[in-house]
Amino acid sequence: NAGVTQTPKFQVLKTGQSMTLQCAQDMNHNSMYWYRQDPGMGLRLIYYSASEGTTDKGEVPNGYNVSRLNKREFSLRLESAAPSQTSVYFCASKMAANSPLHFGNGTRLTVT
Amino acid sequence: GESVGLHLPTLSVQEGDNSIINCAYSNSASDYFIWYKQESGKGPQFIIDIRSNMDKRQGQRVTVLLNKTVKHLSLQIAATQPGDSAVYFCAENKGQTGANNLFFGTGTRLTVIP
Secondary structure, three states: OOOEEEEOOEEEEOOOOOEEEEEEEOOOOOEEEEEEEEOOOEEEEEEEEOOOOOOEEOOOOOOEEEEEOOOOEEEEEEOOOOHHHOEEEEEEEEOOOOOOOEEOOOEEEEEO | OEEOOOOOOEEEEEOOOOEEEEEEOOOOOOOEEEEEEEOOOOOOEEEEEEEOOOOEEEOOOEEEEEEOOOOEEEEEEOOOOHHHOEEEEEEEOOOOOOOOOOEEOOOEEEEEEO
C-alpha cells in the first residue's frame, strides 16, 4: 500500500516548456487534489476532482489543466511554464467529505 | 498561536518536554479539524483529527483539544523528541460539505532542542 505516489520528484523547465505531473493513489479514494506550496503562503488548491469524471477549479487554477484519468490517477499539466510556477506541487486524495487528506511527497518544480 | 490564515513562525522546546501548538479559527460553523505534520522535503502527514462533538481526542503521544467557546484548537505532543521537529498546521472545514472543504493554516515550525 503505497498511498499517494507522485512523479517526478524534481523537475527543471525553461520558460514556455510544457510538462505533466503524475499522481496515483491506491487507497480507492473518491476525491483527488492538486496543491502548490510556496514559502509563507501555505497550501493553495489548484484543481480538484470530487469523483471520477469530474474536475473543478480551486483557488489558483490559471496556467494549469488537469485530467482525472480514472479513479486512481489525476494528472496536472503546465502547458507553457512560467517562473511564477516555480513551487512544490502536492497531490492528495481523500475518501469522503469530512475525512483527512492524504498527501504525496511532492514534485519540486523550478522554471527558469 | 497559529491562526488559519495567520503565520506563527517557530516554537522551540527542549527534548523531553511537552509541546503545545495552537490554532485559532474564526468560523463557528467549522465542525471538523485536522492536524498535519510536515517534515522537510516531504508531504504533509496526517496526525490526528477531531469533530466538533468532541472536546478532546488522544493518539499516540498526541492530544488534540478543541474549545468551541473561544474557537481554539491545540495539539499537545508529550515527551517531545528530535523526530518531532517539523512544521505543524491545522485545517478546518468551515462548516462546508463537499469535496473542496478543507482550509489550511500556514503552519508553526517546531524545533526540538536536544
